[in-house]
Amino acid sequence: MTRLRIRDAAPADRDLIADWMIAMAWETEHKRLDPDTVRAGVEAGLADAAKARYFVAMREVEVAGRETIAVAAGTLMFTHEWSDWRNGDWWWIQSVYVAPEHRRQGVYQAMHGHVAALAQATPGVIGLRLYVERANTAAQSTYRALAMDDAGYAIFESEFGKS
Template sequence: MTVTIRPAERSDLPLLVQWNAAMAWETEQKALDLAVLERGVKAVFDEPRRGFYLVADHDGVPAGCLLVTYEWSDWRAGDFWWIQSVYVVAEARRAGVFRSLYAHVEQRARDVGAVGLRLYVETENERAQRTYAGLGMDRCHYFMYETEFAASS
């Protein structure tokens, strides 16, 4: 079984929307507005400063994805790369798909001089937490706070 990583293309848009919606439901039981989600995914392709998607193909079939976005760190004078919107189809889980995506992102980030990788995970998602720790990521000491604004049309 082979996992290959490639930059997402606009033709992957339906899959990326579908997988983002599935991930939101599986992790938070949150039903996303698909029209808003599609606009959000398209915006990454329209404005590369927002980040980029990667797709993992497992034996030639799309099996997972993630989004990388950037956070400037004035303390370190460089970008942290945030791993977001991770999804692996059920039949390809535990087959090295996320591990391959992560290794690709890590190497790419190192190659361009990023200062580190970050991601957030649901507090109850212990399986994902074990996966991230197994890849060498450390749990940091920050809590995350937010204020959400109503979506604009």
């Protein structure tokens, strides 16, 4: 049986997480991200819990039929959003990535469960939210299976510095 462990990300995880974010942006949106900007952004998030909190899923894999080693299998970040309507914080799940060789094996479910348990144990947290690309039906199915519902919102943005 494969074991998963979810741990807080460390500064040494910066390059791996940044590489995964670049891969995720390409896979899900066909967007090419600037590697230096992403690395700086991940580094800033890792350094300041007020900005973000990252986790890494570690999976034990067997090597040469006898030894097991822990390998990074995925990552998840969350940020906070204050809700005056509810007098509490939403935790926004973002920057989710599971390495292709570890997909459909419970990695996201384990990360989600870890964050959900932390959220429920943290006073003032009122729930979890995330956004997903409309065409990403596989992810939507996963989120629904974890008792998440479509909140009925569309997201609009105005990115500064873009022409």
